[in-house]
Amino acid sequence: MTIDSQLSLLKQTQVGGPKKPLQVSRDIIKKLAQGDKDSVLSAIQDAIKLEHSTIPPYLYALYSLDETKNAGIADIIQSVVVEEMLHMTLACNILNALGGTPDIDTPSFIPTYPGTLPGIEPPNPNWKVDLKPCSKDVVQSVFMQIEMPEKPHDFPVKPQAVLGAEEAEELPRTIGAFYQLLEAQIKNLGEGAFVSPPRNQVGPDIMFESVVVSDFASAQQAIGIIIDQGEGTDPDPFDEEGAPAHYYRYAEIIKGQKLGKIPGNPPTYAYNGDPVTLDTSGVWKVAPDRKGDNQAVLTFNYTYTSLLKTLHAFFNGQNTSQQFNTALGLMMSLKQQAMEMMSTLGVGPSFEYQPTNPGINSGG
Amino acid sequence: MSYLNPLRLHFAGQFQASVSTVNNDPDHYNNATFKPNYQQPGNANGWWNPRGDGAWRLIGCHVTSAFMADGSAVGQADQIRMSLIADSDSKTSAKLVDLDPEQQLVSQIWGMEVRITDSAGNALVRGCYEPVGFMDIWKRIQQGQGDLTAGAMYQSVLTNLEWGDISASPFLQALKQAADDGLLSIKFNVESYSMASNKPNFTRGRIVGTIGPASATEPRHFVAGRQLLTTTNVQLGFFQPVQQINFCVAVVDQQRGKVYLDLGNALPISTSGGPPAPLGDLQLICIVDPIFRNEQMLIGSIPQATYTNPAWYPQTAGIIELPADRALSQDDLSSIASNPLWLRIASQSNKQIPAVAEHASGLYIRADQFVLRLNPDEQAQAQLYATQFGQPYPNAQVLAISDPSQLQQAPNTSPSAISFPAFITTNEQGIAELPIATSDPGSQRDFIDGQVYGIRVHLTDMLFIPSGNIFSVFNPANFISLLVWEAFEPAEPLTWWGTTDQNSIQSIFQQYANLYPVMQDFLDLSDYQSVRENIFLLQLAFGLDPSDPNSMPVTRDLSFAKRQAILRWMNDPQEGTPRPRAAPPQAIPSVLSAETPDSAAAPDKAASRGGKEAALNRRRSVRFSRHS
Numbered sequence: 001m002t003i004d005s006q007l008s009l010l011k012q013t014q015v016g017g018p019k020k021p022l023q024v025s026r027d028i029i030k031k032l033a034q035g036d037k038d039s040v041l042s043a044i045q046d047a048i049k050l051e052h053s054t055i056p057p058y059l060y061a062l063y064s065l066d067e068t069k070n071a072g073i074a075d076i077i078q079s080v081v082v083e084e085m086l087h088m089t090l091a092c093n094i095l096n097a098l099g100g101t102p103d104i105d106t107p108s109f110i111p112t113y114p115g116t117l118p119g120i121e122p123p124n125p126n127w128k129v130d131l132k133p134c135s136k137d138v139v140q141s142v143f144m145q146i147e148m149p150e151k152p153h154d155f156p157v158k159p160q161a162v163l164g165a166e167e168a169e170e171l172p173r174t175i176g177a178f179y180q181l182l183e184a185q186i187k188n189l190g191e192g193a194f195v196s197p198p199r200n201q202v203g204p205d206i207m208f209e210s211v212v213v214s215d216f217a218s219a220q221q222a223i224g225i226i227i228d229q230g231e232g233t234d235p236d237p238f239d240e241e242g243a244p245a246h247y248y249r250y251a252e253i254i255k256g257q258k259l260g261k262i263p264g265n266p267p268t269y270a271y272n273g274d275p276v277t278l279d280t281s282g283v284w285k286v287a288p289d290r291k292g293d294n295q296a297v298l299t300f301n302y303t304y305t306s307l308l309k310t311l312h313a314f315f316n317g318q319n320t321s322q323q324f325n326t327a328l329g330l331m332m333s334l335k336q337q338a339m340e341m342m343s344t345l346g347v348g349p350s351f352e353y354q355p356t357n358p359g360i361n362s363g364g
Numbered sequence: 365m366s367y368l369n370p371l372r373l374h375f376a377g378q379f380q381a382s383v384s385t386v387n388n389d390p391d392h393y394n395n396a397t398f399k400p401n402y403q404q405p406g407n408a409n410g411w412w413n414p415r416g417d418g419a420w421r422l423i424g425c426h427v428t429s430a431f432m433a434d435g436s437a438v439g440q441a442d443q444i445r446m447s448l449i450a451d452s453d454s455k456t457s458a459k460l461v462d463l464d465p466e467q468q469l470v471s472q473i474w475g476m477e478v479r480i481t482d483s484a485g486n487a488l489v490r491g492c493y494e495p496v497g498f499m500d501i502w503k504r505i506q507q508g509q510g511d512l513t514a515g516a517m518y519q520s521v522l523t524n525l526e527w528g529d530i531s532a533s534p535f536l537q538a539l540k541q542a543a544d545d546g547l548l549s550i551k552f553n554v555e556s557y558s559m560a561s562n563k564p565n566f567t568r569g570r571i572v573g574t575i576g577p578a579s580a581t582e583p584r585h586f587v588a589g590r591q592l593l594t595t596t597n598v599q600l601g602f603f604q605p606v607q608q609i610n611f612c613v614a615v616v617d618q619q620r621g622k623v624y625l626d627l628g629n630a631l632p633i634s635t636s637g638g639p640p641a642p643l644g645d646l647q648l649i650c651i652v653d654p655i656f657r658n659e660q661m662l663i664g665s666i667p668q669a670t671y672t673n674p675a676w677y678p679q680t681a682g683i684i685e686l687p688a689d690r691a692l693s694q695d696d697l698s699s700i701a702s703n704p705l706w707l708r709i710a711s712q713s714n715k716q717i718p719a720v721a722e723h724a725s726g727l728y729i730r731a732d733q734f735v736l737r738l739n740p741d742e743q744a745q746a747q748l749y750a751t752q753f754g755q756p757y758p759n760a761q762v763l764a765i766s767d768p769s770q771l772q773q774a775p776n777t778s779p780s781a782i783s784f785p786a787f788i789t790t791n792e793q794g795i796a797e798l799p800i801a802t803s804d805p806g807s808q809r810d811f812i813d814g815q816v817y818g819i820r821v822h823l824t825d826m827l828f829i830p831s832g833n834i835f836s837v838f839n840p841a842n843f844i845s846l847l848v849w850e851a852f853e854p855a856e857p858l859t860w861w862g863t864t865d866q867n868s869i870q871s872i873f874q875q876y877a878n879l880y881p882v883m884q885d886f887l888d889l890s891d892y893q894s895v896r897e898n899i900f901l902l903q904l905a906f907g908l909d910p911s912d913p914n915s916m917p918v919t920r921d922l923s924f925a926k927r928q929a930i931l932r933w934m935n936d937p938q939e940g941t942p943r944p945r946a947a948p949p950q951a952i953p954s955v956l957s958a959e960t961p962d963s964a965a966a967p968d969k970a971a972s973r974g975g976k977e978a979a980l981n982r983r984r985s986v987r988f989s990r991h992s
Contacts, residue, residue, distance in 0.1 A: 295564065299380075299421065306453045313454070325904055329456040329914035332901070336417060336885045344415075355485030356448055359378045359424025360564060 002266045009237060009269040010151060013251045018145040023121045023173040032178070033168035035185050037193060041100040043182055044091055048102055049118045050175070051088040051226075053111045054146055055081055056351040057129050060288070061143075063338035064133035064348065069282025073134065073253060076276070080147075080246050083229045089202050089210050090222040092315040094186070096200040097213035098193055105312035107353035113288075117146065121173075131288040131348060136278060139253045147230065147246040150174050176227055183223045187216050194219075202314065206321045209241075237269060252276045289347040293360050296341040301354035303333050308353075365579040366587050367519075367549040368615045368624050368683065371433040371542055372576035373480075373535065375449040376678035377425030379554055379571040381460045383471075384416035387879040387919070388974045390465040390773075394811040395865070395874050403881040405561065411974025412559045413567060415882045418918040420460040420473050425449040425571065427480075428679045430535045433542070435620060435685065443482060443532035449575075452477035453485065456913045458493070461920050463735055466773040466809075467816045467845050468979040470497035470735045474920065475913030478522055478550060480536070480575070488530050489540070491522025491548055495911070496585050497735045499841055500611045500629055501976070503602035504555050507635045511975035514602050515555035515610075517629035521584045522548040522575075542577035549578035553628040553682065556636040559975070570637055572628060574681045581793065583732040583747075587626070588794075589754045590614040590705050591728040592720035593837035599986055601977050603840060608632055608643060609707060609719040611839055616700055616754060621691030623648060623663055623700070625707070628682030630720070631671060639674045640682075644711035646671070646719070648686050651706060652699045654724055654832050660706075660715065661699060664688055702726070702753055704832055724832025726753035729762060729823045731798075736846045739924045740781065740804035745797040746844050748790070748821055756794030760823055761787055764798055767820035770840050772982035781805035781848045782817050787824075804851045807866070811875075813923060814849040840985075849923030858933045859940025860892045868943075869933050872926055876917060892939050903934045 032043040062077040092102045103109065114130035116122040123145060132138045150172075171181065186193075198214040211222045228239045230246050237248045237259065244252070244259045251271070252258050258273030289297045307330040314323045338349050386392055388411055392402050401408040403415075427447045430438040438444055451458060458476030462468045476493040496518060504515025525546055530536035539548070552573025558565040582588050592612045594605040603610075612630035616623050625648055631640035646666040652659040664686025670676060692700070704726060706718035729750040736744055750757040764784055768775075781803045790796040798821065805815040820843040831837050854869070855862035862868025870890070877889035886901070888894040895902065905916035906927060922930075980986070 295380075295423065295568070299423070302453075303456075306455070310454050325914070326455055328901070328904070332886065332914075333456045336882065339885045340415060340417075340882070355453065356450060356481070356483075357421065357423050359568075 005266055005268040006237070007151065009248070010149070012270070013144075013248060013255075017140045017251075017254065018123065018148055020123060021148040021150055021174045021176070022117075022123060022145060024175060024178045025119050025121055026169075026173065028119045029171055029173050029178065029181065030168045032181055032185060033171060035188055037098070037189060040182070040185050040189060041095060041098060043178075043185075044095040044098070044100060045103060046119050047179070047182070048088055048091045048095065048104070049109060049111075050120070051084055051091055052104075052109065053117045053129075055084050055088075056110070056113065057131055057142065058084065059334075059338070060131040060348060060351070061134035061138060063335060064284045064286070064342055066282035066284065066343070069279040070134070072276055073278050076249050076253060077134070079243065080249060083246070086207060086209055087226045087230060089207050089315075090213075090226055093201050093211065093213040094219050094222055096315070097195060097198065097215075097219065098186070098189070099195050099199070102312070102315040104315060105309045109308065110351060110353050113351065120175075131351060133283050133285045133342075133348070134278065135280070135283070136254055139250050143250045144247055144254070147250060149245065149247055150176055175230070179223050179227050183220055186219050191215055200315065200317050200319055202319050202324075206319070206324050253278055284342040284346075284348075286342050286346050286348045288350040290350045290352075294341075294345070294347055295360050296337065296345055297347060297349055298354065298360065299357055300334065300337045300341070300349040301352045302357040303330060303337060304349070304351055305354050306330055307334065309355075365542070365549070365577050366582055366589075366615075367551045367574040367576035367578075368587050368589065368613065368626055369576050370431055370435045370617070370620065370622075370624075370685075371535075371538055372574050372683075373430035373444060373447075374428050374572070374574050374679060374681040374683070375425050375552075376428050376570070376572045376681070377449065378423040378565075378568045380419060380421040380423055380568045381471075381557070382416045382419045382567045383413060383460050383462075384418060384880050384882065385411035385413045385974045386881065387462075387465060388468065388979070390812060392879060393465060393875060395871060395878065396811075398878045402878070410881075412561060416567070417880075417882045418459040418461065419457040420476065421457050422449060422451045422478070422571070423568065428681075432535065432538060435622070438535045441532075442535050443488070443530075444480075444535040446483045447488065447533075448481045448483060448485065449573075450479045450481050450485065452490075452913075453479065453487070458913050459918050461918065463497070463737070463845055464816045464847050464921065465812060466982075467771050467847070468976060469501060469770065469772070469841070470845050472497045472735055473518065473520075475911060475915070486528065487526070488528045488533065488536055489525060489548075490528075491525045492911075493522055493550070494520045494584060496520040496733070497845075498554070499586070499734075500839070501602060501841065502610045502629075503604050504610070504629075505633050505636055506641055510977045511559060512557060512636065514557070514976060515553060515629055515633070517551065517553045519549075519551040519585050519587070521578045522550055539577060545578065545580040547578035547580060547584075548575055549584075550575045551626075551628070555633065558636075572678055572681045574626075574628070574683060583730070583749045585732050585734070586730055586749075587613045587615060588749055588751050588756070590616065590623075590722055590726075591751075592630075592705065592707055592722055593831075593839065594720045595838045596840075600981055602980060605720070607709065607712075607717070607719040608641075609646075609709075612707070612720060614648070614705060614754075616697070618697055621693070621697060623686050623692070623705075625684050625686060626682060627666075627671070627684065628677075631677075631682065639677055640671050642668050642672050643719075644668055644709050647708045647710050649706050649708055650696075650700045651704050651832070654704065661696065663692070663696075663700070663705075665710070701755075704753075721832070721837075722753070723826065723829070723837055725826050725829040727751070727757060727823050727826040727829075729757075729821055729826075730842055731821065731844045734842075734844045736800070736844065737920070738782075738800070738802045738846060738848045740802055740849060740851050742802050744800045744802075746800060746819070748788075748796045748798055750790045750794045750796065750823055756790075756792075757823070758790055758792045758794050760790045760794070760825060762790060762796050762798070763787060763822045763824050763827070765820055765822075767818045767843055768816075769818070769985035770843060770983055771816050771818055771845070772979045773816070773984060774987065775984055776808065778805070778808045778815070780817065781815055782819075782846060784819065800846070802848045805848050806850055808850075813921065813926075814847060817846045817848065819844040819846065847921070849925070852923060852925035852929065854929040854933070855940075857938065857940075858929065858936075859938045860895075860933070861940040861943050863943075869930060872922075872930065880918070896937055899934055899937055903931070906930055906934070
């Protein structure tokens with residue numbers, strides 16, 4: 001795909017939606033630009049936090065769907081969520097490979113909703129990410145904004161490592177650029193920075209498409225997957241498995257059709273495929289309950305916190321398929337709890353850190 | 365040693381039991397006649413929780429008191445005072461599981477992890493709760509009708525203990541030391557359950573319990589102690605003890621000169637969630653030399669003002685130390701060691717009438733684990749413990765008889781698929797192993813797998829001694845329930861559709877799809893494509909040990925043969941040739957509604973029809989008495 005056809009696709013996708021990709025905060029970019037090991041490890045922890053932060057809003061939208069009416073939409077969101085979890089895993093693998101420790105089981109790991117994503121400058125003061133039932137508005141103004149790639153001709157050249165403060169000011173700050181900088185800084189740390197043998201790695205035998213990170217080449221591969229599936233800054237909207245990058249996947253919901261390739265020399269792209277229809281009667285339009293007085297929500301939050309604890313252990317040495325299966329069981333429980341409360345109780349889960357399950361009529 | 369000892373903590377809070385109720389009606393197991401409305405709530409026939417997922421949870425449970433081995437309350441600074449009792453923070457919820465649609469009165473808790481945590485939820489100790497069914501279910505709440513009035517108790521052990529940082533709790537340090545067999549004893553009482561789907565407490569009830577050390581040599585699921593017994597005159601519905609107080613147990617502590625009496629599942633409650641009902645002062649007495657002197661020796665009194673105080677039950681879990689103000693003398697202890705104990709209601713003018721009483725012989729026998737699932741041609745051992753006045757009863761003859769009276773089914777004439785000796789003998793420790801052999805029950809119940817059986821054991825020494833009080837003793841719940849699965853031959857080659865409803869994977873999954881509509885949140889279990897799409901998750905869940913809370917089926921009612929066939933099929937999930945399914949016939953009334961006798965006019969009659977009370981009224985014993 002040429003730059004022109006890529007730009008053309010981006011332009012047609014942008015119609016009615018966000019115009020510019022998100023910017024990572026200056027502080028994070030500047031710190032990463034310093035290039036020392038601690039700064040690099042800190043940046044990777046930020047990346048882990050960022051990859052996780054999109055998951056609750058995506059899941060909330062997913063859970064709000066009556067899948068008998070919106071199976072296609074559910075599939076799209078589900079596929080993005082699975083890949084965000086993979087990105088989180090890849091980031092943990094990189095951090096572990098460099099001797100760091102992913103910190104997942106803490107209240108500050110979960111962003112405040114509504115709010116901006118951790119480490120991200122909102123594109124305008126009114127832009128917020130919140131837990132909202134699925135709608136075209138949420139998909140276009142929030143999800144697509146999160147996933148939006150750079151314009152192809154704006155795509156930055158890979159930076160040199162360890163920049164001075166002034167040069168760091170000039171760096172592009174999209175998420176894709178952040179990962180590019182990260183890759184450069186890791187390379188600069190050298191092969192000696194990697195722990196041998198591979199440490200706390202979650203490999204493809206446990207999580208499909210994952211990469212064991214033990215040197216720069218594998219770290220580069222891991223970062224490549226994150227960028228390719230997510231931001232899609234590779235000159236092709238389709239990733240290696242033939243799925244469109246997240247931004248274009250969500251766009252299918254807005255455009256109402258699957259993204260397709262139009263044969264030609266060079267080929268071009270348009271939303272000309274099978275219909276993708278959001279049936280608004282098949283959405284439980286409920287708000288998250290943050291009052292702390294709904295037992296179903298409290299139980300959900302306790303389960304969600306248990307999942308974070310389980311993932312924390314998973315990424316900090318209990319890297320077994322048994323541990324992964326335990327996490328999977330908790331994820332299934334979350335889905336079921338959320339769908340039941342949204343469809344029968346008229347409330348949604350609030351994804352809050354809650355290490356106990358208190359009763360609402362406590363004093364029993 | 366068990367929870368009923370000085371070194372213990374008490375806790376109180378809520379439990380959640382979100383059982384599915386579509387499967388409460390045996391006729392719903394019939395794929396051929398299943399109708400979609402059976403999954404709808406209420407009288408449409410799904411009863412009060414058709415989308416239940418079987419979850420069992422501990423909610424808002426906190427430690428209410430704790431005591432050291434010398435009987436003193438723990439110190440002010442002991443961290444246990446602020447501790448919580450929680451379930452797992454690293455696994456999916458435990459599950460509440462009935463043995464069978466025709467035995468719904470032994471619901472077991474599977475896959476529970478119990479933690480004692482600090483107030484922030486960090487584990488101080490965690491352990492695996494050994495699965496057990498409830499015992500001694502009765503009509504506990506005086507006001508109201510049906511399942512809402514029921515109370516029951518669970519007793520088990522925590523194994524695989526993992527201790528955290530207990531440096532801030534002398535109590536936990538003492539507990540760890542006392543638990544040198546690596547076991548903790550845990551017993552809790554449940555009641556005040558809500559079945560009202562429009563109320564915030566829906567599917568939840570009150571739980572109050574005790575944790576203490578356990579010994580490996582003692583039974584895990586009851587206390588080898590002084591068993592105070594009763595009986596009933598009421599045939600229908602929940603057990604109603606003749607003198608209002610339910611089965612309970614006491615332990616005599618020779619060293620401290622005290623008796624620990626557990627009334628946690630024995631005192632009736634006036635209204636849901638409230639304190640025990642006022643029955644007057646209670647007296648624990650010993651009948652010294654019942655035959656000749658028949659002297660009533662008072663051990664201690666429990667004033668009504670004490671136990672009706674709303675704070676008392678959560679704080680003590682109903683456990684009382686008597687005498688309160690002194691230690692029993694050596695002479696007293698000597699009398700108590702070989703004479704029956706009674707609990708009396710002081711205002712009962714006839715001194716010869718106890719509320720609950722030890723059998724005059726002091727004898728007692730029970731199976732420790734009383735729920736068994738067996739495949740055809742399998743062997744099992746039921747471990748029985750016999751005691752006399754709380755001590756092991758060695759070299760005693762045990763009579764084992766087939767007793768299906770408490771199973772909720774019509775009598776049948778099929779030959780039994782279980783066999784066991786009529787007589788066995790207890791060893792030096794008072795323990796006897798009853799060997800049970802099974803054969804293939806075949807498809808006796810057509811659309812319900814296998815058959816359920818009951819075995820009741822008696823000490824022959826007890827059979828010829830009068831109980832010593834004016835009523836005979838009988839605990840309907842004290843028997844062994846068994847499910848024996850039938851043989852299963854899948855079609856070969858192994859395909860989804862098979863060649864008949866009896867050899868297909870589809871039929872098995874169709875039944876689960878019918879009975880557990882909550883599964884629709886994930887997939888359509890009755891549909892080949894949907895199952896194919898989710899095969900990885902299903903392989904995972906069906907391959908787990910039943911002790912894992914994620915194990916499928918949640919109901920743990922799948923035979924080994926069927927499970928193996930399913931796992932083998934999932935490795936190569938071929939569809940085979942679709943067979944037309946018979947269209948369901950015109951709406952037929954549920955056999956359940958025809959069978960259930962009308963209870964007294966009750967506002968939540970509809971709710972009651974699909975629950976435990978309704979099941980009780982399908983017992984063989986009840987059918988027999990109604991037809992006689």
